[in-house]
Amino acid sequence: MTVTAKIDVKNQDISESIRKLLEDILKTEIIQAILVSQHLPMKKMVMPTLVTDPDHLDGIDPLAPAFPVNAATIAARLTRKPIGEKIAAVLRPCEIRAFIELVKLNQAKRGNIILISVDCPGAFQNKDYLKFAGQNPKEATLRFYKKVMDGNAVEVEGVELATACKACEYPVSENADIQIGLYGMKTDESILVKAQTEAGDHILKQINLSATNEPAARQTAINSLITKRSSFRDEMFLKTTETTNSLEKISSFFASCVNCYNCRVACPVCYCKECVFVTDAFNHDSFQYISWAKKKGIIKMPTDTLFYHLTRLTHMSTACVGCGQCSNACPNDIPIMELFRTIAHVTQKAFDYQAGKSIEQKPPLSIFCKDEFQEVVGIND
Amino acid sequence: MSEFEPTIVAFFCNWCTFTAADLAGTSRLSYPPNIKIIRVMCTGMVDPQYIIKAFLEGADGVLVSGCHPGDCHYINGNYKARRRIKLLKEILPQFGFDSKRLRLTWIGASDGIRLAEIMRTLVSQIKELGPSQSKLSMVI
Structure with missing residues (x-):
């Protein structure tokens, strides 16, 4: 007992x-x-x-x-x-x-x-x-x-x-x-x-x-609290999707991002000792910026803002627990948690995974099965 | 106005699909030149980051292609790739990228003819979709 x-x-x-x-x-x-x-x-x-x-x-x-x-x-x-x-x-x-x-x-x-x-x-x-x-x-x-x-x-x-x-x-x-x-x-x-x-x-x-x-x-x-919070959450998902569902909208969502990477530092599940975005891979040569700018006539500086956030989503969204420390850490009050939770909800559902739920459930990207996700293979749909 | 010519970035595994592309070439099979091939040792080394970068830089489509399941030179790299493509096909459409712009295929080393066919189909599919939203607008 x-x-x-x-x-x-x-x-x-x-x-x-x-x-x-x-x-x-x-x-x-x-x-x-x-x-x-x-x-x-x-x-x-x-x-x-x-x-x-x-x-x-x-x-x-x-x-x-x-x-x-x-x-x-x-x-x-x-x-x-x-x-x-x-x-x-x-x-x-x-x-x-x-x-x-x-x-x-x-x-x-x-x-x-x-x-x-x-x-x-x-x-x-x-x-x-x-x-x-x-x-x-x-x-x-x-x-x-x-x-x-x-x-x-x-x-x-x-x-x-x-x-x-x-x-x-x-x-x-x-x-x-x-x-x-x-x-x-x-x-x-x-x-x-x-x-x-x-x-x-x-x-x-x-x-x-x-x-x-x-x-x-x-x-x-507890149950009534969970019901209440879940409905707030679902509403938040809808609103966030509405404000981010195109390249133009997601760009305006992150428009005030200054690439400080505080959200990644504050994130409990972003555990890499050295994030790829601070390695030499992103320490571009000076001429590189000019050549990028020439392609469209303009680039935003610092570069790679959206690239950073989308990459982080693929790297950690299946482990996101929605604690909101990313939003807490943002110096420009971008509601990052809203977006990351919205996407995390989608990706965790796709792999039938709930972050932090149990020790036994393996992280989705650490395993694979033989006959799964056939729908992503091929060029017909 | 000239016809829209899409740019498609293709990550081919060294052992199967890249060999098939070689075979297609030596067999003098032709396919549209819109495919820009990047040879990788295995589809399992294609970090989702590479695909995101391609899309943000203005690629109209991305193709990842490797050995058939069970044939991976590194035993299971293609299974890992499949999960990552699944992940990206969940994430990218949330931001308005059509899921059809990202493709995963298995093309074996002897499938030169099939490779050429797939390339032709893919290019016409992407032409139908039109230019990607990242092609002309500024990406932050």
Whole structure:
């Protein structure tokens, strides 16, 4: 029997209840370090921190509606090689899905880490978060939670959630070892904690928790949230297709792109050590530009903008988890996530694949079968 | 006005289709000169990037052709190519590129006659589609 338990919430402070749980987990000594978001003392921004001393869990704020980086890459970095110690990471569902992709791409090891996830109501864009957090960010987090827990709010105090989050149909992680449940719970009184794998169960059994059953209301709440977000997502797909379905439209979509490649750096599943677009293959000779320009009388500088984005789509769209960090990173506010998710939805469907869903499902471009996709062969159709 | 002459970039694998093209030549078979052949060692080395580049540079069509399934000199390169073409045929039409502009065929080393036939058909198909949208407009 796997552990399903509840943790009491005092003074409506969910963060404190989670802090206590993480402290207990760290004290079991099965886990030597926890990766968890917290407010840096010098600034309000929330960043992932690796904590080995339970005393340093005081500043944590895993519920803060801030999502500065997709920590899947950090978790990958921590697990790439065995270190003889076990770590845990508190990640959002999309970070876990990205992590699963990285495991399949041989960039991370699943066995070396305990994944803890909290039900995710979404987050703000970076700029919006700082506006929202104000002087007392920890208190702002609790205000945020109160407002969004019913699953209906997409803005809090006039600040809108990131579009990626509004369109996310995975608010609860299926692949976390330990899931902390908020949806469908009376979060003023208690929150849910349950083991979803043997490894998670092993840890929770070392901690003194009061067993409970998952309330039926929880699944109902989650389902209705998923329905709502899916319909927002489908609408987003339609709108995006409408604005990008020709060369002219896609060019105007990317017209303000300055080839900074921030979207690729922020992308958790773009894992190449050296992207082809920064290699010598794209360090063109000066005369090359003139000869290109002469062909049509004009070229846009810097060149290869659309080439870059289309190539990235072929390279990573089957692994895209829709976390929205690309949009977050864009200095010119191009809604990249909208486009990439729209295309990713098409490509993942074509290969009957869902990014981050399971470790077993092989990445589409890493395998092949003998008698498949006959429809793309030949010149008649 | 003169007839539209399309540019078709063709990636031929060294072992089968390129050999077939050689055979077509030595057999004095003729096919339209619109096909610009790029010899690659295997269709499995055709990165989707090459095909995107060809289209963005104004190619009206791209043909990738290699050994029949089971005949790949490198055992399974053509199976990998097929998945990549499938991927591109999902992505490119999203941006208004007609999926018919991208073709994948298997042409064995002894199929010189078939190669010439396919080239003729392909060129007339692309002529019917007209110039690609990237041919005249500026690509960013």
